Amino acid sequence: MSYKELYDKVGSVIGWDFSDIAERTKTLGEKWDYVDLVKKYVNKEALLLDIGTGGGEILLKIAPFVKEAKGIDNSESMIKTAEKNLLKSRRSNVEFILADARSLPFQNESFDVVICRHSEFYPNEVSRVLKPGGIFITQQVGEKDKENIKKIFGRGQSFGEPVGALMNKYIKELKNSGFKILREDSYNAVEYYANMKDLIFLLKNTPIIPDFNIDKDSTFLREIEEKYKTKEGIKTNSYRFLIICKKLTA
Ligand SMILES: C[S@@+](CC[C@H](N)C(=O)[O-])C[C@H]1O[C@@H](n2cnc3c(N)ncnc32)[C@H](O)[C@@H]1O
Numbered sequence: 001m002s003y004k005e006l007y008d009k010v011g012s013v014i015g016w017d018f019s020d021i022a023e024r025t026k027t028l029g030e031k032w033d034y035v036d037l038v039k040k041y042v043n044k045e046a047l048l049l050d051i052g053t054g055g056g057e058i059l060l061k062i063a064p065f066v067k068e069a070k071g072i073d074n075s076e077s078m079i080k081t082a083e084k085n086l087l088k089s090r091r092s093n094v095e096f097i098l099a100d101a102r103s104l105p106f107q108n109e110s111f112d113v114v115i116c117r118h119s120e121f122y123p124n125e126v127s128r129v130l131k132p133g134g135i136f137i138t139q140q141v142g143e144k145d146k147e148n149i150k151k152i153f154g155r156g157q158s159f160g161e162p163v164g165a166l167m168n169k170y171i172k173e174l175k176n177s178g179f180k181i182l183r184e185d186s187y188n189a190v191e192y193y194a195n196m197k198d199l200i201f202l203l204k205n206t207p208i209i210p211d212f213n214i215d216k217d218s219t220f221l222r223e224i225e226e227k228y229k230t231k232e233g234i235k236t237n238s239y240r241f242l243i244i245c246k247k248l249t250a
Helices: 003-014 019-024 034-039 057-065 076-089 123-129 147-153 165-176 196-205 218-228
Strands: 026-028 047-051 068-073 094-098 111-117 130-141 179-193 233-247
Touching: 003 076, 003 196, 019 196, 034 057, 034 111, 034 130, 047 057, 057 068, 057 076, 057 094, 068 076, 076 094, 111 123, 123 130, 123 165, 130 165, 147 218, 147 233, 165 179, 165 233, 179 196, 196 218, 196 233, 218 233
Parallel strands: 047 068, 047 111, 068 094, 111 130
Antiparallel strands: 026 179, 130 233, 179 233
16 A cells, blocks of 8 residues: 555544544653644744645644644545544634645745645755745654564564665755755654554554554564563654754845
8 A cells, every 4th residue: 555545544534633542652752842843933923834734633733823824735535634623623824735745836935934744845845935034844754763563564664774864865955955954853762552452553544564454464463562562551662853944045
């Protein structure tokens, strides 16, 4: 199953809402909180774009702190769920648009801040739609994420790729697209999922293990439970990296 097929499938069921299992998951060693961090770079005058917004869950938390927010996603089902979430939120300064990150449907220099969490983005397009001096913030999943689990499966998102490769690639591309890097950072936090049911929910609904199948992969699941079940829960790790950069004025 391609990433696009996975997101289309998941989008209509949960959007990108993992708050239920997140409440039960213990995480130790996160260096930043993404929403709090974005809030530091916006104000009530800011026009903000979120690339790969999913069900808009994160954008709707940031929207009260900006003038206008747009969220784009190339999955129709994600956008439908985002629109439902928007209705529930009763916010009037947010719009969700079906669009691809490769070709953003906005004029040059439309936004003060562009954000992108766990989706692909294209630095030239981000630069084009940002005003000079505008800020781009992205948090991404690093190669080492869920390392013990991917080792047991012998496959996984970025499995076996050198640590830092994706971050370095993005930094290079962003610099080439006229950005000055303000912060590059990463963390490797310890995570405990409350039980195997929560971990399986995660694996079924995310790209961590491509083509995860609860029946075909049952031996791997048993091995994870045997090796990593602790009093705190099922132990793994969350590896994230962050890039904050500024579009240089011409
Ligand atoms: C892992 S989810 C993250 C959702 C949200 N940003 C969050 O952090 O909660 C990735 C989202 O990016 C979207 N996406 C992936 N590639 C994209 C592209 N080329 N253009 C637009 N959206 C894309 C997917 O459809 C999915 O909704």
